[in-house]
Amino acid sequence: MADIKPGQWVTIKIIKQPRAAAQRKTLIRLCEKDPAVKVERVRLKRARVVRFDRRGGRPWADRPARIAVVKTLPGATYRIFASVDVCRDLASVANNVEVKPA
Numbered sequence: 001m002a003d004i005k006p007g008q009w010v011t012i013k014i015i016k017q018p019r020a021a022a023q024r025k026t027l028i029r030l031c032e033k034d035p036a037v038k039v040e041r042v043r044l045k046r047a048r049v050v051r052f053d054r055r056g057g058r059p060w061a062d063r064p065a066r067i068a069v070v071k072t073l074p075g076a077t078y079r080i081f082a083s084v085d086v087c088r089d090l091a092s093v094a095n096n097v098e099v100k101p102a
């Protein structure tokens with residue numbers, strides 16, 4: 001982690017699933033910055049069917065919940081851009097991930 005500087009691309013490999021909910025959410029937020037994950041999330045968003053019903057004479061959109069793209073299982077790898085805030089978040093989950101320059 002010491003050789004990672006802000007402004008470079010890094011590869012994150014999850015080595016251990018976080019137990020704390022806060023660490024899990026931080027890791028998910030970090031991994032969602034991967035360009036491949038962003039493309040998949042947009043694809044899934046377009047594929048979702050939004051149903052319209054009438055409620056009180058007005059159209060009502062019944063939108064399904066967002067599908068989780070990122071999995072925090074050991075062995076998963078993601079490639080993200082290391083900005084200052086990302087480096088701080090990576091330091092907080094350092095015992096669960098292995099970080100290398102991409």
